[in-house]
Amino acid sequence: MTTEWAVVAAAEQFTLDPRNSGELTFTVSNPGNAPDTVVFDVAPGDGSQRAWFHVAEPQRVVPGQGSVSFLVKLAVPAGTPPRRYDMTGFAYSANTAPEESSRSSGRVTYEVRAVAPPRRTPWLWIAAAAALVLVVVAVGVVLLTRDGEPTPGEPRVVTAEAESLVAGAVVASPAKSGAKVEAQPNCCGVTWSGDQQLFFQGLAIGDKVTVTVQIPADGSWRFAAVRTTSLDYANTVFTIDGTQVGGTFLGFTPTVRKTELLDVGTVRLTKGPHQVTLLVVGKTQGTNRYFAGVDEIRFTEVVARAVAR
Known part of the structure; x- marks a missing residue:
């Protein structure tokens, strides 16, 4: 009997850091009474690649009426055009062909942002910046030594x-x-x-x-x-x-x-x-x-x- 897997994403989108990396949890449930071995994988959307995603321990045994969670890590390579992309997670029984028992999550999106390359700073600007730092430090020392001036506030x-x-x-x-x-x-x-x-x-x-x-x-x-x-x-x-x-x-x-x-x-x-x-x-x-x-x-x-x- 084919297991009717259920696949649920923890959120409708990945949250990416400034380097366009992030992670999201997917939960696969076995609604049947018999245990089964599930294989979890990722289906990348248009313009993306499977190599961007990593799934830890993609094959596991799921007890009857039980569930397991899979952590999907996403790392978008540098140079990828900035725009909204999408993917889905899907699961199927290890002892059957994927097309026979595969079930998918809803569509999950992620926003890829442009990553600006580091700019080279001319030596003249470095010297000017260093001089400015010295001025700021000197002013800061004067301010800190004045009586009655408040100290910087603690985080809220x-x-x-x-x-x-x-x-x-x-x-x-x-x-x-x-x-x-x-x-x-x-x-x-x-x-x-x-x-x-x-x-x-x-x-x-x-x-x-x-x-x-x-x-x-x-x-x-x-x-x-x-x-x-x-x-x-x-x-x-x-x-x-x-x-x-x-x-x-x-x-x-x-x-x-x-x-x-x-x-x-x-x-x-x-x-x-x-x-x-x-x-x-x-x-x-x-x-x-x-x-x-x-x-x-x-x-x-x-x-x-x-x-x-």
């Missing part, structure tokens, strides 16, 4: 108790599983910050909960979170405004545990509201629950600092 930090965001949270379930979210009090020997956590009770892959966070200024922000793990907790990813940030978080542990503050990733944000989504992408244990818990989320402003020479 936006911290939210995740359970405080439950009231405005939006739950979505493509499978109409009946997923829900609530504020859960201390439980099972674990004490959360504020004595509660955001408890997401997902019941299928693709279930997600979205909260809104206000960012006070344009800039780069480092996103981190305190998470919870347990025996019926799922594998999840975070997206911000629809774009995946960081990799897959494995939610399974034999008992309920709270993590330390874990870095998720750095993202550039504008001032104002932003949508932070917790998305279920799979599980590693035999259970029909896809739960997840978040105790605290934090955004820390990334401040550029001068380098002493």
Whole structure:
């Protein structure tokens, strides 16, 4: 019997860094009762090449009613014309021809930007720049030695108790599983910050909960979170405004545990509201629950600092 694989991308697009590299998680699920070996691969869109993509461990055994996650890394070579490209992930059973059991994800896009080549700086400009640095350093010393002048400010930090965001949270379930979210009090020997956590009770892959966070200024922000793990907790990813940030978080542990503050990733944000989504992408244990818990989320402003020479 042919396995009817299901393939879901964690986001609708890759987030590329200044070198046009990025990564995205794809989850493949086996809805049948029998285990099967899946092969995951990438189908590049028009103008792109398979060599741009790397899939770690592309062949794995998936238990019945189980799922596995594949991390796809994308590295666009220099000189690629800047424009929007696309790709799809697809999966098929290892013991059949791809055309017999292949199933694909939705189309995933990525925006390739032009990378400016480094410019050579004439020696005259170097000398002028060096002189300017000396002037700036001298002025800086004078300013720092004046009485009453403020010291440079520390990076801004936006911290939210995740359970405080439950009231405005939006739950979505493509499978109409009946997923829900609530504020859960201390439980099972674990004490959360504020004595509660955001408890997401997902019941299928693709279930997600979205909260809104206000960012006070344009800039780069480092996103981190305190998470919870347990025996019926799922594998999840975070997206911000629809774009995946960081990799897959494995939610399974034999008992309920709270993590330390874990870095998720750095993202550039504008001032104002932003949508932070917790998305279920799979599980590693035999259970029909896809739960997840978040105790605290934090955004820390990334401040550029001068380098002493």
